[in-house]
Amino acid sequence: MKNVKRKLLSHKLMMISSMIIFIMTLLALFPPFLAPNDPNLIDITHKLQGSSSKFPLGTDHLGRCILSRLIYGTRTSLGTAFLVMGLTMMISIPLGIYAGFRGGWVDYLFMRMCDILMAFPSLLLSLALIGILGPGLGNLILAMVLVHWVFYARVIRGMVLSVKEQNFILAAKVCGTPRLVIVIKHILPAIISQVVVLVFMDIGGVVLAISSFSFLGFGIQPPGAEWGMMINDSKPFFRNAPSLMLYPGMMILIVVVAFNLFGEALRDALDLRRE
Amino acid sequence: MGWFIVKRLTSLIPILFGISLITFILLHLTPGDPAIAYLRASHIPPTDEAVAALRVELGLDKPLYAQYVEWLGKAVQLDLGMSYLSKKSVWDEIMLHFFPTVQLTFASCILIVVISLPIGMISAIFKGKLVDQLSRIIAFVSVSMPAFWFGFLLIYFLSVKLDLFPVLGRGTFAHLVLPSLTLSFAYIGTYTRLLRASMLENLNEPFVMYARARGLRGRLIVSRHVLKKSLLPVLTGLGMSFGNMLSGVVIVETVFAWPGMGQLFVTSILNRDYPMIQGCLLFMGVIFVVCNLLVDIAYSFLDPRIRWEGEK
Numbered sequence: 001m002k003n004v005k006r007k008l009l010s011h012k013l014m015m016i017s018s019m020i021i022f023i024m025t026l027l028a029l030f031p032p033f034l035a036p037n038d039p040n041l042i043d044i045t046h047k048l049q050g051s052s053s054k055f056p057l058g059t060d061h062l063g064r065c066i067l068s069r070l071i072y073g074t075r076t077s078l079g080t081a082f083l084v085m086g087l088t089m090m091i092s093i094p095l096g097i098y099a100g101f102r103g104g105w106v107d108y109l110f111m112r113m114c115d116i117l118m119a120f121p122s123l124l125l126s127l128a129l130i131g132i133l134g135p136g137l138g139n140l141i142l143a144m145v146l147v148h149w150v151f152y153a154r155v156i157r158g159m160v161l162s163v164k165e166q167n168f169i170l171a172a173k174v175c176g177t178p179r180l181v182i183v184i185k186h187i188l189p190a191i192i193s194q195v196v197v198l199v200f201m202d203i204g205g206v207v208l209a210i211s212s213f214s215f216l217g218f219g220i221q222p223p224g225a226e227w228g229m230m231i232n233d234s235k236p237f238f239r240n241a242p243s244l245m246l247y248p249g250m251m252i253l254i255v256v257v258a259f260n261l262f263g264e265a266l267r268d269a270l271d272l273r274r275e
Numbered sequence: 276m277g278w279f280i281v282k283r284l285t286s287l288i289p290i291l292f293g294i295s296l297i298t299f300i301l302l303h304l305t306p307g308d309p310a311i312a313y314l315r316a317s318h319i320p321p322t323d324e325a326v327a328a329l330r331v332e333l334g335l336d337k338p339l340y341a342q343y344v345e346w347l348g349k350a351v352q353l354d355l356g357m358s359y360l361s362k363k364s365v366w367d368e369i370m371l372h373f374f375p376t377v378q379l380t381f382a383s384c385i386l387i388v389v390i391s392l393p394i395g396m397i398s399a400i401f402k403g404k405l406v407d408q409l410s411r412i413i414a415f416v417s418v419s420m421p422a423f424w425f426g427f428l429l430i431y432f433l434s435v436k437l438d439l440f441p442v443l444g445r446g447t448f449a450h451l452v453l454p455s456l457t458l459s460f461a462y463i464g465t466y467t468r469l470l471r472a473s474m475l476e477n478l479n480e481p482f483v484m485y486a487r488a489r490g491l492r493g494r495l496i497v498s499r500h501v502l503k504k505s506l507l508p509v510l511t512g513l514g515m516s517f518g519n520m521l522s523g524v525v526i527v528e529t530v531f532a533w534p535g536m537g538q539l540f541v542t543s544i545l546n547r548d549y550p551m552i553q554g555c556l557l558f559m560g561v562i563f564v565v566c567n568l569l570v571d572i573a574y575s576f577l578d579p580r581i582r583w584e585g586e587k
Contacts (some may be wrong), residue, residue, distance in 0.1 A: 116293030119561045121522030124540070128556045131544030132305050168475060208421055212526055215423045231424055238427060239435050249424030256419035 014265035020258035027074040037065035039072040040223045048241050060230070061237050069225040070251055076226040077255070080219075081206045084144045085199055091149040093195065096156025097183055101164060105185065110157070117150045122186055123209070127218070135218045144209065155198060159191040193270050201263035204256040211252050227252050277576055283568055294560040295350065296554075301341050308511055310335055312547055313359050355554035360546050365554035368539060374537035375445055380520045382455035383462070384513060391463045395470030395509075400497065402475060410467055417464030422523065424568070425456040426530035443532040454531040458523060460515055473505040480504075507553050507577055516568030518563040 027034060036056065043063035051058050057066040099110035117125075129143035154248035163169065164187065172182050211228030213219045220226045234244035302309065310329040314321040330336050334345060349355070355365035398407040433453065434442045440453050477483065478501055486496045525537035532538075536555065543551035 112289065112293075115290055116297065119290050119294050119564050120297070120556070121519055121563050123525060124522045124559050126558060127525065127540065127544060128301060128552055131547070131552045132301055132549075186324075204419060208419070211421055212423065215421075216526065216529060219547070226422070228423070231421075231427065238431060242431050245427050245431075246422070249421060249427070252421045252424065253416070253419055256421075257415060259413065260419055 009270070011265045013193050013261050014269075017019075017258040017261035017265065019263060020254060024074055024078060024255055026077045029069050029075075030070045031068075031075055034201055035065070035068035035071040036066045039064060039068040039225050047080065048237065048244075050243075052225050053058075053063075053133065057247055058241075058243060060233065063069055064246070066247060068243070069230060070227070070247055072225040073227045073248065073251065074255075076137075076220055076224060077207055077210060077228075077252070080141060080210050084148070084210070085203055085205050087141070087145045087184065088149045088152055089195070091145065092152035092156055095149070097187060097191075099153070100160030101179070101183060101187065107157070110153075113202075114150050114154050117147075118154075120147075122151075123212075126209075126213070127216075130213070130218045135221065137220045137224075140210070140213050140219045144206070144213075148206075151158065151199065159194055160187060163187055165191045195202035197263065197267045197270060200259065200266050204259035204263070207252065207256055207259065222241040280572055283571055287564065287568060289565055291561065294564065295344070295347055295557060298553055298557045298560065299558070302549055303339065305549065309333070309502055309549055312549060317359065321430070334465065350557065355557070356550035358543070358545070358548055358551045360548045360551065365550050368551065369536070369554060369558050372534060372536045372539040374522050376521060376528070376537065379451070379454055379458060379519060379524055379535060382451050383459035384517060384519055386455055386459040387462050387466055387513065387516075390459070391466035391470060391509075393462075395467040396474065396502065398467065399471040399474035399478070399505075402471075407471075409571060410471070414464035414468045417460050420460065422526050423462060423530050425460055426453070426527060429453045429457060430530075445533055454533050455529050456531065458527045460518060461523075462520070465516075467510065469512060470505060470509050473508050476499055477501045477504050481575055507574075511570055511574050513519060514573065515567060518566035521559060521562060521566075 031039075037054070041064060043059075046055070046063040047053060048058050049059045049238055055065045055067065058068070060066055060069070094108070099107045126143045126147045129137055129146060133139040133143060169182060169186055172186055177185075194203075210219060210251075211226070211231075214226045214228030215232045217229075217232060220229060228249040231245045233249075234241070238245045294305055303408060305312070310326045310333060311321045313329060313333070315323055319325060334342055337345075353366045355369070357363065358365055361368065371416045394410050394413075398410040401407055430442055430453065433439045441447070442448050444450060474497075480493075482500060486500055522537070524533070524535055525540060527533065528537035529541055538561065539551070540555045540559075542548075543555060
């Protein structure tokens with residue numbers, strides 16, 4: 001563990017990316033204290049203004065403060081991404097472990113189900129689900145979890161398979177340890193670091209996906225603030241006011257780059273290569 | 276070879292069956308009655324009599340399995356029903372929108388190959404040098420960039436400011452440039468790194484040393500031996516990405532108002548045009564699976580080891 005810590009600290013990009021993530025987390029946690037204005041306050045008299053002392057990044061087509069909306073958008077984007085990841089893991093970890101550990105027909109059935117679910121392009125399946133459930137943040141989260149869990153469950157199953165034949169598990173079995181205890185005390189600790197790396201390597205992708213859905217108009221509904229939606233809102237005005245679309249895009253890019261770098265550094269530090 | 280193809284084809288049957296089942300079930304998860312949705316989309320007031328009559332007409336009064344069998348039978352004959360919105364056949368609409376999407380995807384594939392091949396090669400040869408570092412940064416940005424934002428940046432700088440390309444729509448060759456660049460951008464980064472990694476791996480193989488011992492020139496070794504072998508994973512990946520790109524067009528087509536499958540899908544979702552959602556999903560699912568199958572077969576042509584393993 002000490003070694004891992006040292007490796008992480010010596011990684012320059014890692015330091016930068018974790019700082020960005022830290023700042024973004026602060027923005028997501030305390031927007032009311034950090035945002036200069038009310039993000040949803042419409043004031044047509046101030047529409048499409050440049051930067052000023054009252055509106056540091058200017059205003060959008062409804063006269064709302066862009067900076068405040070960006071800050072509140074952090075909460076939506078990051079919060080949703082972590083919620084999606086968390087819920088996905090709550091399904092994937094138990095199911096993946098169960099299929100991998102149990103083996104036999106359970107595993108066979110599980111793998112065939114994966115084959116079928118993974119036969120669809122994931123973006124399309126999520127979109128179709130949203131189409132059927134109706135747009136909205138809750139349905140977006142539900143659709144993403146329902147589509148994505150299968151990928152992670154399959155990877156986790158693979159991890160379990162490689163651990164389960166090792167001697168310490170056999171030893172535990174010989175000692176008559178109950179299955180549940182083996183799973184919780186031996187298998188879970190053996191795979192958890194790989195799962196954490198997996199989560200951090202992919203969370204950037206989830207942020208991207210959420211902003212894409214919001215951009216298409218299927219995510220958070222007005223007047224809530226979300227980066228993808230802000231870009232969508234800026235469509236009719238971006239020829240004259242490009243900053244409207246520039247800032248939210250930059251936020252997405254920065255966050256996704258930071259998470260990807262962090263995930264990669266974490267993987268290198270823990271010495272794991274993804275299958 | 277024939278055996279391998281037959282085996283892969285038979286493994287396709289349960290998957291296709293599963294795809295059709297999921298697509299069918301999905302529609303029946305719909306909150307509310309499809310008949311009411313149909314009437315709403317047609318601007319007919321959903322009275323009790325109208326709903327009851329329509330339920331009979333659409334076959335919604337039958338048990339679920341009977342509906343599935345009937346639907347599947349029709350789907351096999353390419354009858355995917357009528358769009359609630361346009362009142363045209365779903366299959367005809369899909370065919371109308373499929374070609375522009377394929378065109379866009381092919382153009383993007385060409386761009387990916389043309390751009391990532393040289394960059395990947397150069398960064399493998401000059402590993403750790405400035406070129407390699409630069410290509411790493413580009414690759415990192417390209418996979419982290421939201422496609423819709425990149426599309427807008429291209430429109431703003433190349434179309435609006437410099438007036439080099441048309442902003443929206445489909446028509447001339449120039450219309451194709453920005454959408455295909457947007458679609459391919461994320462993949463360019465991935466494939467540059469993939470080719471680099473694969474080449475670096477192969478550069479240390481004994482056959483390279485042997486070629487050097489034979490006195491072959493470095494350039495010849497790279498182009499004739501290393502590149503050829505390193506292209507394998509890139510080609511397989513590209514085949515698989517082709518299916519993914521077909522779904523990625525949803526966003527690019529929305530940004531550039533490209534009249535393809537993605538637009539059709541988004542419009543049908545926004546209008547709750549259920550037969551169209553179902554039809555598009557089924558169609559894209561099948562295309563995706565077929566793409567992966569073709570990749571597998573192509574791969575077994577290129578790499579006989581796969582074929583032998585399949586025959587064992």
